[in-house]
Amino acid sequence: MSDSLDTAAKPIKKPKRVLPERFKSYKGVWVFIEHEHGHVHPVSWELLGKGRELADKLGVELAGVLLGGMGEAVRKLAEEAGAHGAELCYLAQHPVLEDYRNQPYTTGLTELVDTYQPEILLLGATTQGRDLAGSVATTLLTGLTADCTGLDIDPSDRSLLSSRPTFGGSLMCTIVNLATRPQMATVRPRVMAMPVRQPGRLPRVVEHGLKLDESAVVTKVLDFIPDARADKPQLPFADFIVAGGRGLAKPENFALVTRLASTIGAEVGASRPAVHAGWADVERQVGQSGKTVRPKLYIAAGISGAVQHRVGMEGADVIAGINPDPRAPIFDFANYALIGSAAELLPALERAFARRLAEARARRAQAAEETV
Amino acid sequence: MHIAVCIKQVPDSAQIRVHPVTNTIMRQGVPTIVNPYDLFALEEALRIKDRTGARITVLTMGPAQAEEALRKCLSLGADEAILVTDKVFSGADTLATSYVLAAALKTLDARTPVDLIFTGKQTIDGDTAQVGPGIAIRLGWQLLTYVSKIRELEPAARHIVVDRRAEGGVQVLKSALPAVVTMLEGSNELRFADMPGMFRAARQEVQRWNRDSIGVELAQVGLKGSPTVVAQVFGPRPKAVKALRIEGETPDAIAEAFVDKLFADHPHLEDAMLEHLELLGQQGVEP
Ligand SMILES: Cc1cc2nc3c(=O)[nH]c(=O)nc-3n(C[C@H](O)[C@H](O)[C@H](O)COP(=O)(O)OP(=O)(O)OC[C@H]3O[C@@H](n4cnc5c(N)ncnc54)[C@H](O)[C@@H]3O)c2cc1C
Ligand SMILES: Nc1ncnc2c1ncn2[C@@H]1O[C@H](COP(=O)(O)O)[C@@H](O)[C@H]1O
Numbered sequence: 001m002s003d004s005l006d007t008a009a010k011p012i013k014k015p016k017r018v019l020p021e022r023f024k025s026y027k028g029v030w031v032f033i034e035h036e037h038g039h040v041h042p043v044s045w046e047l048l049g050k051g052r053e054l055a056d057k058l059g060v061e062l063a064g065v066l067l068g069g070m071g072e073a074v075r076k077l078a079e080e081a082g083a084h085g086a087e088l089c090y091l092a093q094h095p096v097l098e099d100y101r102n103q104p105y106t107t108g109l110t111e112l113v114d115t116y117q118p119e120i121l122l123l124g125a126t127t128q129g130r131d132l133a134g135s136v137a138t139t140l141l142t143g144l145t146a147d148c149t150g151l152d153i154d155p156s157d158r159s160l161l162s163s164r165p166t167f168g169g170s171l172m173c174t175i176v177n178l179a180t181r182p183q184m185a186t187v188r189p190r191v192m193a194m195p196v197r198q199p200g201r202l203p204r205v206v207e208h209g210l211k212l213d214e215s216a217v218v219t220k221v222l223d224f225i226p227d228a229r230a231d232k233p234q235l236p237f238a239d240f241i242v243a244g245g246r247g248l249a250k251p252e253n254f255a256l257v258t259r260l261a262s263t264i265g266a267e268v269g270a271s272r273p274a275v276h277a278g279w280a281d282v283e284r285q286v287g288q289s290g291k292t293v294r295p296k297l298y299i300a301a302g303i304s305g306a307v308q309h310r311v312g313m314e315g316a317d318v319i320a321g322i323n324p325d326p327r328a329p330i331f332d333f334a335n336y337a338l339i340g341s342a343a344e345l346l347p348a349l350e351r352a353f354a355r356r357l358a359e360a361r362a363r364r365a366q367a368a369e370e371t372v
Numbered sequence: 373m374h375i376a377v378c379i380k381q382v383p384d385s386a387q388i389r390v391h392p393v394t395n396t397i398m399r400q401g402v403p404t405i406v407n408p409y410d411l412f413a414l415e416e417a418l419r420i421k422d423r424t425g426a427r428i429t430v431l432t433m434g435p436a437q438a439e440e441a442l443r444k445c446l447s448l449g450a451d452e453a454i455l456v457t458d459k460v461f462s463g464a465d466t467l468a469t470s471y472v473l474a475a476a477l478k479t480l481d482a483r484t485p486v487d488l489i490f491t492g493k494q495t496i497d498g499d500t501a502q503v504g505p506g507i508a509i510r511l512g513w514q515l516l517t518y519v520s521k522i523r524e525l526e527p528a529a530r531h532i533v534v535d536r537r538a539e540g541g542v543q544v545l546k547s548a549l550p551a552v553v554t555m556l557e558g559s560n561e562l563r564f565a566d567m568p569g570m571f572r573a574a575r576q577e578v579q580r581w582n583r584d585s586i587g588v589e590l591a592q593v594g595l596k597g598s599p600t601v602v603a604q605v606f607g608p609r610p611k612a613v614k615a616l617r618i619e620g621e622t623p624d625a626i627a628e629a630f631v632d633k634l635f636a637d638h639p640h641l642e643d644a645m646l647e648h649l650e651l652l653g654q655q656g657v658e659p
Binding site for chain 2: 012100102138142143224225227326344345
């Protein structure tokens with residue numbers, strides 16, 4: 001999103017504060033590798049992609065930080081961190097770290113930071129990442145910028161520039177961490193691009209033994225109830241999304257969005273008013289208070305393109321807007337403008353896509369036959 | 373049982389406008405509200421009060437006019453309200469905010485022991501979800517974030533069992549009091565203030581605490597105590613390239629022209645779409 005925002009418009013103004021001597025040796029960019037029940041949250045790999053860029057600008061190493069229970073599975077994740085761009089992986093394994101819990105993870109991550117002293121520490125803005133980041137930053141008494149959508153380095157003093165929406169998303173701001181280290185930030189899933197995985201690129205692994213004691217951990221995990229995957233829309237990872245907004249005016253018209261979506265194999269998205277009207281489930285809301293998505297194609301029907309919606313979807317490769325108002329803000333950042341009523345254009349698109357896909361299928365079948 | 377609820381007065385961001393020319397925020401006349409997420413936290417506390425007769429103290433750090441937000445909470449059924457206010461507190465980031473709030477909560481706890489602190493999931497203006505964890509760390513209390521449900525609460529046995537929203541599922545956690553709980557939105561239907569509640573709230577005293585009442589170090593509060601600062605504010609701008617307008621006499625003509633142009637410009641999209649549809653077909657999903 002940072003490319004579409006006019007960051008150069010306003011100069012960066014920083015109050016003068018001197019970095020205390022003890023922080024001057026803090027070096028390197030760290031990404032916390034978040035995993036739960038054997039699954040790494042993809043935001044961790046996305047952050048390694050961005051972290052690589054930041055580390056290169058600074059000329060320092062990029063490290064993954066991995067805390068977890070005993071066993072090979074966790075160790076394997078260190079290799080994955082290497083495949084996603086980390087030169088180095090700090091690994092702390094302990095039975096107490098089997099499930100995520102605030103207290104032992106805070107102790108562990110704080111100790112790693114104090115020992116190896118990174119200048120930047122990035123975490124996903126997930127329920128786990130935010131729980132941990134807030135606790136670790138307070139323990140270390142360092143600054144933390146939450147829920148960022150852009151990260152960069154200020155070449156003048158090598159500091160981290162963290163951008164995020166502010167004032168309910170109507171504006172963006174850049175936040176800096178003046179005189180403490182590490183500079184911490186959490187970043188939303190799907191905001192940064194997924195780096196290309198390069199298998200076989202192994203990181204150096206630094207194992208760190210933590211002294212933890214289960215009897216000292218007050219909070220116990222009684223159960224973990226996994227979400228039923230099947231009935232949850234996987235919007236953030238969809239390649240194709242057709243989304244509807246208030247301009248559709250009634251539920252019958254929102255059904256046209258669903259029909260076009262099923263014709264082209266897309267997930268259904270919605271703006272906040274469409275969710276509030278009950279046309280779509282809250283899981284389908286795209287935007288600042290909903291999901292961030294990065295599809296190959298995003299078709300927005302009856303959506304004005306308010307900034308709170310925009311921050312959730314402008315990472316799409318191709319955006320098409322359907323709106324009778326040629327001056328709707330969506331056309332400031334869409335690739336294609338379909339000017340007209342969604343009630344008419346959605347069924348027309350369904351027909352056009354169906355025809356085109358049928359032709360393409362026929363061509364493929366023909367080509368397959370010819371090669372036989 | 374004594375529950376403290378941390379609330380914040382925030383501008384109703386739905387009504388914030390950005391000046392079209394100067395690109396600055398037009399704050400004048402924007403009404404303030406109690407942070408919507410905090411109302412869910414208060415509601416949870418009120419339900420515990422309904423069941424057990426717990427005492428509820430609402431607390432905020434903010435300017436003088438934040439008293440209004442506290443009165444709203446009193447009208448809903450809170451027993452006592454504390455406004456932590458001092459000009460040296462202004463300009464605080466989350467680290468400095470949690471420092472002041474934790475100091476105020478310690479003062480409160482010393483007077484009437486606190487068993488539970490509730491905060492909202494996050495504020496709509498700061499939007500960081502950090503203040504809750506910050507308070508817990510500073511107090512050294514148990515932290516339970518993103519709680520969607522309190523399953524058990526036993527003040528005598530000093531234990532609490534909650535559902536916590538995690539990535540990919542719900543963690544059921546058993547912890548001990550005292551604890552800091554950050555509540556998820558929508559976990560409870562909110563109540564409205566009734567007439568007697570509003571009259572009571574209008575008469576009730578809102579206590580004012582300043583830096584001396586809570587004994588804080590000046591280097592750790594306000595702007596001075598904040599490691600992070602906003603260095604730049606900017607608005608979203610149009611992309612350099614304008615959207616390509618698809619021409620056509622009829623909706624069908626526009627649709628046809630669009631689909632042809634889309635696949636001509638991005639040939640890989642056609643392959644990706646076909647392959648994805650095939651996959652859905654194999655999974656038995658109705659195309
Ligand atoms: C704190 C905060 C968080 C928010 N978070 C989100 C969020 O996560 N997601 C989100 O979406 N919003 C969010 N919003 C709301 C956001 O500000 C906008 O109000 C919202 O995105 C507008 O939705 P919309 O485009 O569907 O409706 P509108 O802005 O009302 O736009 C409707 C559009 O439909 C067009 N239209 C009219 N008739 C037709 C027709 N026949 N066919 C096609 N188009 C037609 C109109 O020209 C108009 O452009 C948030 C707001 C706040 C304050
Ligand atoms: N100034 C404040 N006074 C009281 N409580 C606050 C204040 N700021 C934040 N909180 C509480 O901390 C929660 C998280 O806020 P934030 O970290 O700003 O998203 C809010 O929902 C409130 O419950």
